[in-house]
Amino acid sequence: MAEILVVGATGKTGGRVSAQLAAKGASVRAASRTLAPATANVTPIPFDWDDSGTYQPALDGVDGVYFVPPSLRTDYPPLVDAFLEAVTAAGVERIVYLSARGAVAGGCAGLLLAVILIVGSKNVWVQILGHSEALFPYEYPTLFSLGVALLISFLVSVTDGSARGVQDRRGFASQVIIAEGGPALADTATPEPGLRS
DSSP: OOEEEEETTTSHHHHHHHHHHHHTTOEEEEEESSOOOOBTTEEEEEOOTTOGGGHHHHHTTOSEEEEOOOTTSSSHHHHHHHHHHHHHHTTOOEEEEOOOTTHHHHHHHHHHHHHHHHHTSIIIIITTTOOSSOSSOOSOTHHHHHHHHHHHHHHHHHHOOSHHHHHHHHHHHHHHHHHHHOGGGGGGOOOOTTOOO
16 A cells, blocks of 8 residues: 655645545545544645754655645745655655646735725625726626636746746646656656656
């Protein structure tokens, strides 16, 4: 039975990944700062991005790692690099790194647009503020703001000109090859210098 470390197991995607892996019979180490109760095939383990001392105990003996970086922080790239060094040192062969690049910008844009559209809707603009006609004639503004949020997330991700964004895009193909085929195919992948797979 595979032993998989899920970092951020109490979060939205980490919780779902943990549950699905456990349901398929994998042994899951659910790593997070706030420990959830143990369930069938899921063992909670402490993990804190700011405490590198929690990395190795979480990684000991695992076959694979799933993680989302702490993207709501601006200082996360060095933390991810340190974690990936620990992953490499532990000899873990499978890594799934879910990037949240662009999600913050898209989420903020979607939220701002939703507020603007709600204020301009019939319910607020006419019934509460007393104007004669709504600025936004549709009843469900979320349908529009969600599309804008997803579009902004995508655009920010693909147009990110930062060194880290360029490095992530260049290494994507090689990361997919290694993630799907394991380290045996690492020689067929050509990651850019400085990329860890």
